[in-house]
Amino acid sequence: MKNKILIAIAIAALFILLRPFAQDYLDLIKYNREIENLQIGNPEIAAIQDGEYEGEHRVYSIEARVLVHVQSGEISRIDLEHEHERGYNAEEITGRVINAQSLEVDMVSGATHSSKVILKAIEKALTEN
Secondary structure: OOOHHHHHHHHHHHHHHHHHHHHHHHHHHHHHHHHOOOOOOOOOHHHHOOEEEEEEEEEEEEEEEEEEEEEOOOOEEEEEEOOOOOOHHHHHHHHHHHHOOOOOOOOOOOOOOOOHHHHHHHHHHHHHO
């Protein structure tokens, strides 16, 4: 009887100790799945009226807030606030979007997750306003 109680206490203690790690692992799986499944549309920029359009998107600790300036049917400037982990290089994706006048651009190497979040924020700015 004494052994069963000790085993039960050990299992309970192990569960309590490992629970935070298990939650972190589950959060990481959910985060990766959300990034992997993130679809970026490509709005027709030439059809968008002149103006400034705000958009934002967040996936866990990566967040992008943009102000997209459209003039004469083209994106003239993108102001970006970007919270990230290691994806600071992703901020150059705004220049790629402006040069291509399209959201169908290559992701920034080493910053794919942040690149996708920034592109989604730009898409939202251009389609939800």
